[in-house]
Amino acid sequence: MADPGIPGHFNSERTMANLHQETVASFGDEWARFDQKALGAGEWAAIFDTYFGIFPWHDLPGDAEGFDMGCGSGRWARGVAPMVGRLHCIDPSAQALGVARCNLAGVDNAVFHQAGVDDVPLAPESQDFGYSLGVLHHIPDTAAALAACTALLKPGAPFLVYLYYRFDNRPAWFRGLWQASETLRGLVSRLPGRLKPVVTDAVAATVYWPLARGALLAERCGFDPASLPLSYYRDRSFYTMRTDSRDRFGTPLEQRFNKAEIAAMMQGAGLEHIRFSDREPFWVACGTKIGGRDAAVLGAGGEAGR
Structure with missing residues (x-):
């Protein structure tokens, strides 16, 4: 169950390090069944933009090196790899990573690592950017996972994250529907x-x-x-x-957070100049590793919780 005293922390006997084995296996099965090859180019581009619309591409150095934490099928890496020098595709599921390798066949600057967030074979402060989309809320300690991601970033490097929202911008009846669906999820998972x-x-x-x-x-x-x-x-x-x-x-393990909790976790992980997308899906946020350039470089340069 989720620990009510620690936002982003989940207690379970079926965890090893900071990952949930049943959830890793579940996603391996999901990406093997839904390898995203049937996703149309136009729809893929539209969904990609809902995530990366707030990402500061123009601030990346030439031949930037970064990571996709929890790459799954590699569907977003497919759009990122052509924009950068090297992209590390990381996933704890061998099955999912096999799908990603297939989808990214011929992408010479993609490097694959079967690893969890705690054992990534990358040096601290070595990466020019990073992102993790729809992944960290499926990890027992989301806050610690976020901090592990940002530890890999150079000062001033951007990090993009998508975490499931807790319907904090929705009316009570909407949240009630989610509670009902959560009962179904508990059975189906x-x-x-x-x-x-x-x-x-x-x-x-x-x-x-x-x-x-x-x-x-x-x-x-x-x-x-x-x-x-x-x-x-x-x-x-x-x-x-x-x-x-x-x-x-x-999916066996799922956690949700409100906007303020996400901003607090990002700040606690050493990110600043945090800004949130105002488009669905909620919440997509981007921040930069503390110690880098001034917020003005990021263009909009919003404050945390914007």
Whole structure:
């Protein structure tokens, strides 16, 4: 269970170092089933931008070296690698890393490491940038995992992170729906491996698709769909819905944080000039390792919690 006294910390007997073995295995299975080859180029680019839209590409040095912590299928590394000199793709799952190697075949500047956040074979303060998208909330001690990531960064290097939000910008009824879905997740995540994707596909077909297409219809009728559940998926493919349903309901360990908690964890990990994206998915945030250049270099240069 989550430790109520330590935001970002999860107690479990099934952890080794700072990783949850069942969750690592679950993601290995997920990426083997959903290797993202069926994701269309246009949709991939749109989703990529929702994460990297706040990333300061222009501040990276030439031939920048950085890391993708929890690279999974390598779907985001595919967009980052052409922009940098070297990209370290890190994942504790051999199965997931195999998918990433396949998807990034021919990408000469991608280097692969089977490792957890605590045993990455990179020197401290050696990296020009880093990112971890949708990963650290699946690690028992999220705050410690974040600090382990930032320890790899050079002073002034940017770090981009996406952590599941706790619906802190949503009304009470919306949070109530999430609580109900959490009960379902607790059941589905315990299912046998072969049955789990059958159930999560059924959830995608009977919950994600109707609500998402209902939000799309509302938008076409002139209504703002932002407050509607799963409106984020209104222009997403059924493949993405299936992938995210498997992620959301099939993963054994999941933690959520509000914006203030994420900002506090980032500051505690040695990041400054923290700014949050104002677009879904929530919360995507970017900060720079303390000891670098002034915030003005980052352009917008927002304060923590912006």
